[in-house]
Amino acid sequence: MTQETTTTPANPQHLLGLLATTRAIRRYTGEPVPESALRDILFAATRAPSGSNRQPFRFLVLTDGPRAIAAKCLIGESARRLWKDKRQRDGYERGSGGRPDSAKKRMADTLQEYVGQFEFVPVLVLPCLIRYRDPAPTEGASIYPACQNLLLAARALGYGGVMTGFSRPVDAELRELLGIPSNVFIAGCITLGRPRGRHGPVRRRPLQELVYADAWGE
């Protein structure tokens, strides 16, 4: 059996374009994400690799049920507290070096709006990892590739999203609300929806700052 499942050849540049242009989307139109799109997005997520192909990942999808709304409220409150602290600590008002910094100001406005309207995000996904050994930094290799597939699939279908750690401070409350067992690691929280307004390009450092050949720093 070959690797290819599509019938016409895919354009590698389109595929690379998807990877290079998927950016965090934090502003959504109010429209729901249709069941079929959500299914495709989650299917792509669950095809990701994991250590020894154990597939310890589970995706808890929260849309508009009573528990979903309660979870959005919990995380929304947490998000507003975290952002309020971060905004002051990281000097989003000041800009860099005391000068106003318009990109940073725009980001602050976007984040303010994101946390302010968190309860209205169309879809909230909690990516979870069923632990079969002690917590370790490497365990992320069995959940975060799947999260990336999820975000890429959303983008491919015209949706967008972002993963944050806003669920972390309300971890215990979420477990109780959603019946998540203690051996399960809630790895983050992802919001998804149809992008609203214009979004800038992906902002990343140049390749040569991030890739070394043959030894560290070279």
Next chain:
Amino acid sequence: MTQETTTTPANPQHLLGLLATTRAIRRYTGEPVPESALRDILFAATRAPSGSNRQPFRFLVLTDGPRAIAAKCLIGESARRLWKDKRQRDGYERGSGGRPDSAKKRMADTLQEYVGQFEFVPVLVLPCLIRYRDPAPTEGASIYPACQNLLLAARALGYGGVMTGFSRPVDAELRELLGIPSNVFIAGCITLGRPRGRHGPVRRRPLQELVYADAWGE
């Protein structure tokens, strides 16, 4: 500015197909991966998201220099030790429930060959994370999405790879050899090359076992 950088519209099914059909590739032809392909693959990796967009990821690319060869030898020996233990412990010989299991046997043969020829992998990439706070399971969110982008880009260009933890037992030796600072987490090791022979489909559990709606287990 819009999100799209390509000039003709991409086919969403091709993009979803890429995500759903990228499997671990452990058998390679001997041919080197051209510089331009490697650059595209690494570019895609570095466009991945990370916490607060800090981009703490660095990719150490090892091909055929003296230190690259030494690193491949170190990890190759580690891989053979780890696989020998795992093969016995996880009963790859027995199959499941005492019966022979042909898929498991094939996997064992592939892994045996992979570790046996580790020194000859065309490209070895060490994905690294510069730590700016104490180690934590969530830090993987800033390195493993980039690893997944790397593997997907390789696949898009007709290459393939796999990420393992074979570098873990020789972490200290690799640091010394490659000059990797102590605040840097070597998150795994990825091998890349042109796939050799036929590879089966992605083997994953059905969607409904991995996705819950509204509460854990539902």
